[in-house]
Structure formats: C-alpha cells, structure tokens
Amino acid sequence: MSDRHFELPAHPDLDYYRKQAKDLHRAYAAGDAAAEARVGEVLGGRGTKRFQLTDAQFVLAQEHGFESWAKFRAHIECRNTTEDRPVSRLAGIRATSYASMADALLVELRRNDPGALQRLRAYVPRHASTASATTAEVRDARLVIARELGFPAWRELVSFTEKSMRDLDERQEKWRRLHREAEALLAGDTNRLAGLTTEQANILLHMLAGPETIPGVRLDEELGVPRAAVDLLLSKATDLDLPLIWAARSNRVEYVRLLLAAGVDPGNRSWGATALENAIYFGHTGVVDVLAEHGIIPRALWTYAACGRLDLVQACFDADGRPQPDAALARPNPADAGIGLLSRPPATDDPQEIVAEAFVHACQHGRVEIVRWFLSHGVHPDVAPYYGRTGLHWAIPPGHLEVIRLLLDRGADPSLRDDLFQSDADGWLHIFFAARPHDPLTLQLHELIENRSR
Template sequence: MGSLPPKPSLEQLRKRAKDLARAEKTKLTDAQFEIARQHGFPSWPKLQAYVRRVEEHGSELQHAYHADTEYYADRALGLLASAEDGTTEAQEPFERWQQPLTREGARAVVAREHGFSSWRTLRDHVTSLSESGEPFARAYRLVEARDVDGLARVVKEFPELVHTRGTNGNDLLGMASATHDERLCRVLLDAGADPSQGNAHGWTPLHQAAYSNLPLLLNMLLDEGAPVDVSARGDGGTPLVVALFWGHRQAAEILAERSLAPGNLRVAAGLGRLDLLAEPLATQGAHREFYRPHSGFPAWKHSDDPAEIRNEALSWASRNDRVEAVEFLVARGAEIDADVYRGTPLAWAATQGAGNAVRKLVELGADVDHRGTFGGLSHGDGVTALHLAAQNGHSQVLRILLEAGADPSLKDNLYDSTPRGWAEHSGHPWPTD
C-alpha cells in the first residue's frame, strides 16, 4: 500500500494517474481507482475529497474518526462547556470562526474545524466514514481495537498520522492514553508523537494518565519529556491536580516529584504536605479555575472566600486519604460537612475507598447520614456516603459507616434507591454480619 505525503496534492495525484494510465496502457479511470486503492481509499472520488480538504485547510484540519454522529454533538457541547470555563484553547476556535458561545455556535465551530461548511455536511461525511478509507479514522479504529501491530503498520505507511489531529484536537497518542494500553502509546512515541500535545481543552496525554492513575504510562511520558506544569480545563488544571481530584495517590506522588504546581492549599492538602499547609501562603486560593475534569460535572464558580478554600482543601485531603491533613484543616476551622463542589469530604472519601479518612472524619463528627450532591447532575442528588461506598464496592468503608450508625434505609433523590440497591445495580456484594 502506498503512502500519501504529509501535504498531498490533487495535481500530483492526477499526474500520477495519467502517468500510470500511459505506462499500463489502461483507462484513466482504472489508473485512478488503482491509486486510490494503493492509498487505502475505496474510490478515486473519496481520495480526491480527502486530499482537497487537506490541501485547503493544512495541518490545522481536524479529522473525523468516530462513526456515531451523536459523538460530534457531544464533543460540541464539551467544547462549549470548556470555552465557558475560560479554557483558552477552547475559546480560540469560537473566535477564529466568529461564532457565539451557544450550542449552534459550537456545532458550527466543530464543522468548520473539520473542513466542512455546515453541521449537516459534517454529519453526511460521518455517516460514510467507516467506508471512507481515511487514514486517521483507520488508525483510530486500530487504537480502539488495541491492535498494536496494526497501528504500527498504519503509522509506518502514513507517518504524518502521529502529528494529525482529530475532533476537538485529539491526537492518536491522547486516544491511546485513554485506552490504558501502554503498548499503543509506545508505538506512537517511537513513531515521533509529541507527548506535550494538548487537545482543545489543553488536555495532554499526561493529564489522561493522571486521570486514569496509570503509573507506567506516567513514567513513560515523563521520560519522553511530557510537561508537568501545563494547565487544562482552566488555570491550575495540571496533571497533578487531575490526579488529586480523583484521589489517585500513586499518580499524584509520581507527578509531585517533578512539580508541585500550582502550589495552592488544595494541592498541599491532597498531598498531605503539612509543611505547606502550615505556611501562611498568599497563594493558597490561587489557580483554582480548574474544578471539573469534563463537562459531565455541572458548571461552578469558585470564590476567594477563605472558608471555601479551607473547606475545599479538606475535601481534597479526604479523597486522597491524608488523615493528618484532615485533622489539621478541621482544627483550623474547615467545616466537616461542607459540600464545596459536588461532594462532602466524607462522600469523596467513601467514593475513593479512603478508609482511614472515613474513620477520622466520623471520629471528628462528620454526619454519616448527610444527604448531598456528588459527581454529575444525573448521578448524585440526596446521596449519602453509604450510597457511594456501595456503588464502588468498598466493603471496608461500608462496614466503617454501618458501625458508625449510618442508616442503610435512606434513599437517594434521583433513583429512589437504598445503598444496597446501588450495590446490587453495580454488581457489588452487600456486607453480611
């Protein structure tokens, strides 16, 4: 199979077709079809359409790769949410295409970034994507299938793919990072993929490895020079902060060896750094624009209220099972049942299976039956710590809460279900006496 140059030219392809027709003494249409097939395209018109878009839009062109048209509607909403959060990378395409920060504006931006004049023409393109032969879509399918050998072959045939971007600026290395398969990432890095490349949200492969708590991938990317101080989804959204948001201690500790950025109170609390918590840092509330890892969480506007900053730090200490930091912050006025953003300290500790923090919070007076919010709007309303521990199969935490008097009969507001019902729905056992 042939390889298209990084900047393919319709004129060159047409000349090749004419030369091949003369050399093989065949019809021009037969020569065109043969060239299209050499490049993995099912027809000459499909190859022409692809090359024309690349010619017109250059390296900034985004390539469709997912065959579900609703996928792009979701990506448009995600881009809009990130732009509304103030993420520079997400705001730029709205400015470039002079579109408003609305649902329709976001769809227009996504279409234009893909080289199409309207949302409808992008959708029409996507419906035939699986048969289009476009190399980026083919490579994406290999990533999704975790076909390491197949991916190695296609990036060898089309080496420019490792620098090509898909929808919302996602590249193959970022996609491979999301599969949790370090082998795919190794193939792409060896082929020249850039580990510092972020998508339209500023999200890099290192952010994704932190999000998924993948120490092997983290170290691989760091060894390849992946930057640790880059923010995504708002100022202060470094890979370290992403790891701490989810209570991924192993990932956080690897990243903290390289940088403590952004160096605010919630980072100090999540790392259990009492030395930093004790300092009267003027920046303790700085760089907190990052507050959600994706648009599945609702929008929020943080404040500079010292009480809010302390309460948020307590939540981050709890989800990372930092008992000494929990004690330190409560002793200095942090409210033990405060729900700063989608979850009390006890709710987050229960979700992450942070048994030591759960015990300490209960000991310090946390309400084991507190009914609050958690996660996305379709997930947590009126939930208790018992619901969240049950959903995630944390049997030790369930026992701690039950022994502390948590009421297993309470039902949440969205699904009208008890903690035991949440456990059964998630396929986890309920503890027996």
C-alpha cells in the same frame, strides 16, 4: 491549542456585543426563526408590536443574566479584558442533556432549595440579591448550567455542543482509519510503526491516553503496550500535551510517567487546567503522586493538600493561622477543564472557602494526616465548598475508609445531601459501589455509615 469557545473572540468587548445586538435586530426584521424564538423567550408577544435596536440590546442583556443593557454594558466595561476566557471542553454530550440538567435545576429553584438559590445568585446577575428562587424561569436555570460549564450564555453552550459532536465524530473516524496501526502498537511491531507520519503518531499517542479509545482494548494504570513501540511514537510525535492531559484524566499512571520522562511540560494549561489539576479533580491519586514527584504545578494550598504534602500545607499559614496571600493562587474553575460534575460557585478570597477546598481535596485523595491537621486547627468536618459535597462525600467514591472513619469520629453528619445527586453519604455509597455491593470494602463502609446515621 486554544481552549476558548470556537466562536468567541479572545476578549469580547462592548463593540462585540453591540454588533451581536445589531445582528439580532436585522435577523428578527428578516423573519429569521431562531431570532424570533430568542426574542419571544424574553419579550413574549411584545416583540411582535415593536422591535428596535434597544430591544435587541435588552434581549442580549437578559440572555447574559442582566436586568438591562446598561448593567450589562457596565459589567463589560469594568471587566478585566486582559484575562482570557477559557470554557469547558465538551466531549460529545448533546444539548438535550444540558437542557435536562436545567429542567432539574428549575424544579429545585421552584422548591426554593437553598443550594439551587445559591447557584442562581452566583451566575445570574439580576438574581444576585433575590431572597427567593421561586420566581426563576427556565432561561435562568439554563444560564446557570451554561455558566457552570464556562459559557457566558445558553445559546453559546448549545452552539458549542453541536460543534463538539462534529469534532467527536471526526476524531473517531481518524481512530477507525488507524485500526491497523493500533494493532501494530499493541503488538509492538516497530517495523510497521516506523512508517507512520507525525500526525499519525500524535493520534496514536492520544488514543493510548484513554482507557478504551483503542477498539477492543481496556487500558488501566499499567502502560498496556510494548515500551519500544511507545518510544518510537514519542520520537515521531510533536504534541505530547494532549496525551498527558488525557492520561491524567484516565488514570493512566505508567503512561503519565513515560510522558514526563519524554519531556512533556506538566504546567501546560491548553485544556483549561494542568495535568495535576485534572488528576486531582478526577480523583486519580496514583497519577497525582507521579506528577507531584515531578513537581507540584500549580503551587497552592489545595494542590499541596491533595498531594499529601503536610509540610507545604503548614507553610501556607502565618503565625496566627491565617492563609498566606499566595495560598489562594491558581484556583481554576473546574468547568475550564470540562469537569461538569465538579461545578462550583465562582471562587472568592474568603479564607474559610480557600481552606475548605484544600480540606475536601485532602479527603478525596485519602491524605489522612492532612485531614487530621485541618480538623485539629478548627476546620468543620462538614465544610462543602462545591455545592454541598462534604469531605465525606469526596472520600466515599475512592473508598478511603480511614478518612471516612476519622471524619465520622470528628462529628461529620452522614445525613447531609449534596446539591448534585441530592444524596446523603449512604446514597453516595450506593451510587459509586452499585457494581460491587458485596465487596468487603463496600460492606465495611455501609456498616460504618449506617452505625453513625442512627
């Protein structure tokens, strides 16, 4: 299953964008409303006086964040076109939600917020060297959001959100039609399940991978249905890759274990990231542990750290304490897996950034010994490779008390605010523990953070 944007070719080249400019030129000349809106956003009233093909090329370049068609063309021509262009998997989120995210970012840009400026520089080429974010426009903020979600331009993000809504409706309709079969699965009725088609078995296994995709049923870490019924579906199914990815994202620990035993390939990246990468990003340590027992895929410093393998982490450094060349391999953009909350600047070869990523994922998954090892080897406790999210931020949602205490003991600053929620450590505690304010763990965390904030 491809994870590219449904309208983009696998490797967009200069001819592709030249054709796009010609199409825009013709549509504008024909009075197409959408084309007029695109041109007006970039050229204002100038487009009504004269609009030639070179103007259409300029509009296209601006939509992709470049100052001119010449610079956009140079970017396309020097790009490695042998690389595929995966994009975020969107799950029925409306374009208005992304527009709101862009509006919020624009507010921060107008305030010249350092984090917002970093995002602008990272994703809008014509602002790559700008010293102030206050001149940014709404289309710049929208381009940042689109790029962080894996799309080359805002228009393509909007187009894909519409398709994702249709896909979600179709998928839910398929699930509704299989409500009797889902009941048979829950009851372990193998006689009724024996008559299912391959497609129906594939759909039911996908439904089983989510925590609440079977109507009226909440599934957690346990399998939650009779094993014999699942075994029968596995014998009929042809697609186990999608259930594994969704089970990893949904913390379906025992289902992941069962799918691995059935022979699914844990290295498949049909949805932009492996099952292990998905489990790490979503913070499901139980799934991480199961997948790591089967094999750490991909092999890299950040995955070793998240899996708690101190021996492998140490082996990623040379005698002088520098990361080995292969330590930085396999660092996908979280947006490729559809994880918008984990947006980040494009990855670089900076050794400090590579180590910082591994450090915060060790914090996220409660790997105390690895966190301690990194700190003892000079890593600052407040490193934040993902837009202001420090190790402290990462350790709070899962409630890793020992890691949080260690970070605070080593000088972590609980007053630092992330760029996503604009919240400090106590703010994150209120966000992620809002449903259980009187839980003993919540009270412990609050007391610990409050004492260090004074």
